[in-house]
Amino acid sequence: xxxxxxxxxxxxxxxxxxxxxxxxxxxxxxxxxxxxxxxxxxxxxxxxxxxxxxxxxxxxxxxxxxxxxxxxxxxxxxxxxxxxxxxxxxxxxxxxxxxxxxxxxxxxxxxxxxxxxxxxxxxxxxxxxxxxxxxxxxxxxxxxxxxxxxxxxxxxxxxxxxxxxxxxxxxxxxxxxxxxxxxxxxxxxxxxxxxxxxxxxxxxxxxxxxxxxxxxxxxxxxxxxxxxxxxxxxxxxxxxxxxxxxxxxxxxxxxxxxxxxxxxxxxxxxxxxxxxxxxxxxxxxxxxxxxxxxxxxxxxxxxxxxxxxxxxxxxxxxxxxxxxxxxxxxxxxxxxxxxxxxxxxxxxxxxxxxxxxxxxxxxxxx
Numbered sequence: 001x002x003x004x005x006x007x008x009x010x011x012x013x014x015x016x017x018x019x020x021x022x023x024x025x026x027x028x029x030x031x032x033x034x035x036x037x038x039x040x041x042x043x044x045x046x047x048x049x050x051x052x053x054x055x056x057x058x059x060x061x062x063x064x065x066x067x068x069x070x071x072x073x074x075x076x077x078x079x080x081x082x083x084x085x086x087x088x089x090x091x092x093x094x095x096x097x098x099x100x101x102x103x104x105x106x107x108x109x110x111x112x113x114x115x116x117x118x119x120x121x122x123x124x125x126x127x128x129x130x131x132x133x134x135x136x137x138x139x140x141x142x143x144x145x146x147x148x149x150x151x152x153x154x155x156x157x158x159x160x161x162x163x164x165x166x167x168x169x170x171x172x173x174x175x176x177x178x179x180x181x182x183x184x185x186x187x188x189x190x191x192x193x194x195x196x197x198x199x200x201x202x203x204x205x206x207x208x209x210x211x212x213x214x215x216x217x218x219x220x221x222x223x224x225x226x227x228x229x230x231x232x233x234x235x236x237x238x239x240x241x242x243x244x245x246x247x248x249x250x251x252x253x254x255x256x257x258x259x260x261x262x263x264x265x266x267x268x269x270x271x272x273x274x275x276x277x278x279x280x281x282x283x284x285x286x287x288x289x290x291x292x293x294x295x296x297x298x299x300x301x302x303x304x305x306x307x308x309x310x311x312x313x314x315x316x317x318x319x320x321x322x323x324x325x326x327x328x329x330x331x332x333x334x335x336x337x338x339x340x341x342x343x344x345x346x347x348x349x350x351x352x353x354x355x356x357x358x359x360x361x362x363x364x365x366x
Contacts, residue, residue, distance in 0.1 A: 051086075055117055055118045066122070067082050069150060071124050071126045074157045074160070076147075076157075082122070083119065091111075104139050119139060119143060127146065131145070162190075162207065164186055165186060202234055202239035211247060215251055221319075222310075227246070307338040311338045330343070
């Protein structure tokens with residue numbers, strides 16, 4: 001049959017035979033399915049996957065003490081260091097992350113949402129309510145809000161730590177097994193706050209400076225704290241200038257003459273005569289039956305501004321040892337009038353009037 005075919009037909013017949021043979025060969029052996037090649041995951045990918053799955057567990061493993069940010073922000077440096085430690089671990093990063101807010105812009109979507117969740121789960125409920133009310137979702141904005149709200153209390157925390165340092169220096173009791181650990185913890189917290197020697201001297205001056213004669217200690221300390229505690233890191237010269245200005249202002253307001261004290265002018269007998277003269281200027285004694293009963297009224301040295309400033313903050317051991325822990329409003333020990341429920345109840349009922357507009361002037365009796 002092939003001999004009867006022409007050259008072209010014979011060529012087509014041979015090609016068709018080869019194709020049929022190839023199809024039979026493929027059916028007998030089968031084709032191997034295509035398997036894509038997957039590159040092994042890197043260490044950073046495995047760490048990030050574990051962090052996204054359970055951020056709190058990873059954070060606690062890196063920070064066993066798991067610091068929770070307080071409402072007053074007194075532990076903000078410790079809390080920030082813990083958050084930064086966790087972020088640097090999951091990003092396999094050697095340089096600090098939270099020191100520059102622009103670093104948050106480099107995060108991926110899943111990384112950003114996980115870090116936001118971590119921040120929200122490491123603050124007290126009151127701060128959580130503030131974050132919920134702000135409706136912020138970006139970790140950069142959330143961290144910036146907490147930084148603005150809480151980092152301003154760094155100076156108050158430095159004052160407390162330096163007061164603890166002074167108490168440790170003055171402690172004459174025998175050391176125990178925990179003595180070195182207390183010193184080490186104090187040194188670590190001071191190092192985290194990055195306090196300089198010039199700033200430390202200013203804080204010690206602020207904490208241990210005694211107000212002049214005729215100036216109420218509480219008013220003097222409130223005036224100094226109000227001007228210095230909100231500043232970032234005032235040096236010693238600024239603290240000295242602020243104290244001198246406040247002392248002169250409050251002394252002039254009280255009408256007391258500025259004393260001139262030198263090494264040769266300090267006379268104990270003169271000081272005793274001044275004390276006797278002050279007692280004699282109180283007026284003549286009036287028998288109880290002749291005294292006029294006056295209705296109780298709030299004490300004139302109570303200040304709503306001062307009470308608002310110290311409300312809810314408690315008092316350090318240094319303040320308690322210096323001024324006691326007695327409420328001058330209700331007479332009960334254990335709190336100051338800034339935390340007295342009776343005081344704030346009378347403020348709400350307008351039994352205590354707010355200060356006049358010119359309460360800072362020299363002629364004001366507030």
